[in-house]
Structures are given as structure tokens and as C-alpha cells.
Amino acid sequence: MTPPRLLSLDQAAEECGVTRKALARRADRGTLETVLRSGRRFVLRAELERVGLLTPDSPGGGSAAPQTPETGLERVLERLEALAAENGRLRLLEAEVGAEREARERLEAELFELRSWREQVKGASWLQRRRLLRANASN
Numbered sequence: 001m002t003p004p005r006l007l008s009l010d011q012a013a014e015e016c017g018v019t020r021k022a023l024a025r026r027a028d029r030g031t032l033e034t035v036l037r038s039g040r041r042f043v044l045r046a047e048l049e050r051v052g053l054l055t056p057d058s059p060g061g062g063s064a065a066p067q068t069p070e071t072g073l074e075r076v077l078e079r080l081e082a083l084a085a086e087n088g089r090l091r092l093l094e095a096e097v098g099a100e101r102e103a104r105e106r107l108e109a110e111l112f113e114l115r116s117w118r119e120q121v122k123g124a125s126w127l128q129r130r131r132l133l134r135a136n137a138s139n
Contacts, residue, residue, distance in 0.1 A: 005045050006035065012043045016053040026051070 004011075009027075013020040026032035027041060032051055034041040048054040052075060117136065121129050 006042045007045060007048075009034075009041050009043065012048055012053075016048060018053065 007015065009020050009023050013023050016023070023032060023043065024041070027034045027043070032043060033047050034043050036042075045054065049056050117132075121132055124132060
């Protein structure tokens, strides 16, 4: 019999030997992709294999690979490297957000100046408008 491809978080937790809460937290962090159906979260067996919670050759698609000290340490090191890479990407995003924020502030200041200039032009007579437009064109 083929094991189901789509598992509820409870089923996945039981097969992986972790708690439902641990899987839910991974999904919330975005390190485990889930599918929402009828208001419940499900996870694909392939996704559990991708993140290393299940091995593809587990009998019946069953539980996680046995942990030896070496494989456990290797998994921790791999995860640490992945987190370091993610941290680097987040720092780059933080710098980009700062630059975007500064650009937005400059544009808002320019927009404020243009709106105030527009109000000056609106309330001016024809001759005053002409002078304002000439003065603005020379700037």
C-alpha cells in the first residue's frame, strides 16, 4: 500500500517523531511549506523529505532516519549554514529597505514643494502666474 502524499500536521508529526507544534512553527517561519485546505494545514510527504524530517527510503514512508551523533551534528551544521545565509539575505533586504525609505522621504518632500507651488500658482493673477512660471523655469 502506498503511503498518502498529503499529511495533516498531526500525521506528519507522528511520522517524523516531532510535535505538531514544532511543524506548525516551521510552517509559520516559512521553512516548511504547507497547503491550506478547508481551514486545515497539510504538508506533502516530499516536503518533509526535502527538509530532512523523513527519508525517501523509509519503510512505508515512515519515520525519520535514525540519528547517529554524526548525522545529527551534520544536520545542525547544515541548518546553521542555511540560517547564516538567510541572515545575510535579511541584512541585504534591511539595507534595501533603508535606501527605499530615504528615496520615499525625498520624493515626499519634493511632492510637498510642488503642491505648495501649485497652490501659489492657483491663487495668482495671470501676470503673477507668468512670473512664477518664469522663475520656476530658471531654477
